[in-house]
Amino acid sequence: QVQLVESGGGSVQPGDSLRLSCAASGRSFSSYAMGWFRQAPGKERTFVAAISRYGGTTYYADSVEGRFTISRDNAKNTVGLQMNSLKPEDTAVYFCAAGRSSSGLRVGVTDYWGQGTQVTVSS
Secondary structure (H helix, E strand, O other): OEEEEEEOOEEEOOOOOEEEEEEEEEOOHHHOEEEEEEEOOOOOOEEEEEEOOOOOOEEEOOOOOOOEEEEEEOOOOEEEEEEOOOOHHHOEEEEEEEEOOHHHHHOOOOOEEOOOEEEEEOO
16 A cells, blocks of 8 residues: 655646645655546546656656656655646646556556645746
8 A cells, every 4th residue: 555645736837836835655655657647627637747656767647748857765765746837737746656567557447646735837
């Protein structure tokens, strides 16, 4: 069992930056690829970014490529999402997820979810 707790959400203006963090506890953190998903109001949850178990491979949704960066620290059992140049369409609840592979996370194959953190981008 893995428990995931997100933090770092908030309300920002377009063009601002925000960093999300996800703390994991339970079974060996480095056994899992990690990812971020988001769900906007009235829409389905969608993939944002994923990182392999030791950070050698990353994937991004086209909509965030070049603006968001996913990273992990296996010594601290954390995964982060640095979000730059935020846009109103980035407004959503952001969820941390753990899975067997980063390629699997990219297509929505997950083992564990966090509870989510709200990000609002508005002028």
